[in-house]
Amino acid sequence: MWCRRLACLLRVPCQLSGSTRHRSPWLPRDGRTVLAAAPRWHHMAPESLKCAWQLHGDHLELRYANTLMRFDFVWLRDHCRSASCYNAKTNQRSLDTASVDLGIKPKAVRVDETTLVLTWPDGHVTRYGLEWLVKNSYEGQKQQVMHPRILWNAEIYHQAQVPSVDCRSFLETDEGLKEFLQNFLLYGIAFVENVTPTKEDTEILAERISLIRETIYGRMWYFTSDFSRGDTAYTKLALDRHTDTTYFQEPCGIQVFHCLKHEGTGGRTLLVDGFYAAEQVLRQAPEQFELLSKVPLKHEYVENVGDCHNHMIGVGPVLNVYPWNNELYLIRYNNYDRAVINTVPYDVVHRWYAAHRTLTTELRRPENELWVKLKPGKALFIDNWRVLHGREAFTGYRQLCGCYLTRDDVLNTARLLGLQA
Ligand SMILES: C[N+](C)(C)CCCC[C@H](N)C(=O)O
Ligand SMILES: O=C(O)CCC(=O)C(=O)O
Ligand SMILES: [Fe+2]
Incomplete structure (x- = not known):
């Protein structure tokens, strides 16, 4: 009940389906009556x-x-x-x-x-x-949703008191794994506790639910503020909410973060349910939601630092919906990595900026922000197709490790455990 009701909120009345094609053929059409052969x-x-x-x-x-x-x-x-x-x-x-x-x-x-x-x-x-x-x-x-979800703001998430799953139960029991995956599917985030704070142990967690998606950042990555790559993630600066790898044709499905060390201040992680925000846009301004789901955009990553030379381009709208039921399945939102807009004419551009502003306003509402301090031992899995992440500026030495996962394989594991995914 939980899932159906809330997930339904994400479905837009289809504005494109009012054509005569869908009308019953025996009903009068264009003022004329269908005769004998009815x-x-x-x-x-x-x-x-x-x-x-x-x-x-x-x-x-x-x-x-x-x-x-x-x-x-x-x-x-x-x-x-x-x-x-x-x-x-x-x-x-x-x-x-x-x-x-x-x-x-x-x-x-x-x-x-x-x-x-x-x-x-x-x-x-x-x-x-x-x-x-x-x-x-x-x-x-x-009439159905593909992915039952509970959309959340900070209050909804806190009130739900979603439990973290213990590392041993996650690794050794189907129940633990299933509970974790159910939380992940419903909320787009889930935590595993009591993990040994090493890269190797984090890798074992990841491999329990999926295949690791190797990217230009490596398979399992470590990162600190060492400027080793051409991206602000590798600094101490604050990062506004975003999804990762928007510049891939298929953005990474899941992101795993495990903070192995932090001696200093700040550095909290920000999480925002992008689908909750999109749902608010749909309610306030369905035409803006539609624009965000139709206008194609490019995101780009150009890197020339040390031995790292990369140029990635991904194309797609900010909001991606299944056309048959208008259910959202992917949000691509990263204002840092958004490329030059050259895929739409000027008048559409202006309406798109207005729609983007409405979505950004929702994403930035303080009541939609979930702040967590990642600590050694607590691994966070984020649905990168739904939940935006960011971080507060920090001081001192901070080391995060993690990886991306292939989405199909996470969903595969969930389905094999009997979950709707
Ligand atoms: C997570 N890790 C540090 C490996 C990569 C960070 C990628 C950052 C990039 N701006 C993006 O949003 O995709
Ligand atoms: O440092 C962090 O907490 C997150 C940085 C980030 O956005 C990323 O690595 O994708
Ligand atoms: Fe990121």
Whole structure:
């Protein structure tokens, strides 16, 4: 309940779907009435009014479990789960989709209490469970979220009292790992406690949930304020909230931080839920949310320091949403690394700056800021596609180690433990 309700807040009413394409074909269109050939609803036995279907020129319409679904005929042929079309052992399609006539129509259609049965012109029979269709239809997907989340500001996060997971339980039990991953998926951040403060022990943690993503910064990195790289992260300066590696075509999915040493003052870590802020933008100004999700931008990293020569460019909008349900899945926000804007005309640029300002205002609200002091022994995992991080300026010697993780593999681990990810 927690997840569904809050995650739903992230879904935008789709402004692009009001076209006539989605209108029922038997309803008057453009003021004209659809005449005689209007399709007819076939109901199952009178006692099961929950299912009805009708055939149209190019698709089948099915009402089941309060969902009105429309299926293209090629789709229905392509997804056939018969033994000759689909290998249920490997979950792979055997049917060559290119061999299906794009004008294909079923020769016969029958629906009983549980199953839709289609006979194709060549005599091949396709059966679909009605429950399977609800789960796998576009209309069914549209009503669901891919990633249940709890959006937070500082108060929501504190009140939830999300526990840190103990290192041993994380490494040695499935329950510990699952609890950690559930917290991570819901909040976009999670802590492991009582970790031995070394790079090697941090690496073992990372490898428990994923593969380490090696980048231009190395596999496992150490960093201090030694100016060894051409980036402000390697200084003592404050860093405003941002996501990392915005200049990669696919920004790193997860960032791991473990502070191994700090003898000095300051240096607290700032965390802000980017999706919570984006959600506020959506409520206040949906057209600005839409602009942030449509306007492509470049981020860039140019480095020429010592032996390090790098030039990275990543392209994409600030907000990335799934087009079928408008659910946010990635925020790319780094004002330091944002490149010259040359991908949009001047008038769009101005509206984009206004939208960016609205988002920045939300991201900077003090009540949205979670401040934590990272200490040796406490490792922090951050969803770099959702939660922004920053840091306070500091004095003294401070050493952080960590790594990036490949997102697919974190989600893989979570799914194998039975979590929705
Ligand atoms: C974490 N580590 C110190 C290795 C790299 C820092 C990368 C900093 C860069 N400005 C970015 O935001 O991507
Ligand atoms: O020093 C820190 O706490 C974080 C610096 C930073 O943003 C990074 O390494 O990505
Ligand atoms: Fe960073």
